[in-house]
Amino acid sequence: MRPRLFISGIPLLLMFIFASCGSSENPQSRKMPEKESTMTWSDVERYAREGSPKPDRRVEKTPEQWRAQLTKEQYAVTRMKGTERPYTGEYCESHEPGIYACVCCRTELFDSRVKFESGTGWPSFTEPIKASVISYHADESYGMSRIEVLCNVCDAHLGHVFPDGPGKGGLRFCINSASLVRVDSVRNAVAHD
Ligand code: FE
16 A cells, blocks of 8 residues: 555645745736836936837838928938927927827827927927837037937937926927827827726
């Protein structure tokens, strides 16, 4: 009887070992993140230094293709890193609800609910819709040390980001109207509710 008891005990022992391995896993590692944490200036500096998050997709076109699709001003700002004159852009003082997308590739970039009146003459936002839609680059042009923001999908120049915003993350995305197109607010409700 004794050897039979010993043999039948082996599967039980193995079960115990596997069960123990299972219970040693950190339950936190299986949790899905509830919401992206608020981006701060140190994240922006890190992205500019080490590289931005990977975009979900890429759109690449020749200068001729962009020129055919965009107005002169949109092309000058987005593809040639231009800047529109302050207080002249379509969305400078607009606070209609909606989503602001990249004028070149229609990637959704900013929600009107995080747009604020900065007094600078350019549309200003506290955060992007998600971190991976924007890429961040050190810009030392014009004797200034700034961080340029581009559409991470098509590399359109959007503007710059500064560490003096009013939101929780303390960021101010200063964006050219010419780089943006406001899209349907219905999609806004679908995407965020
Ligand atoms: Fe784009």
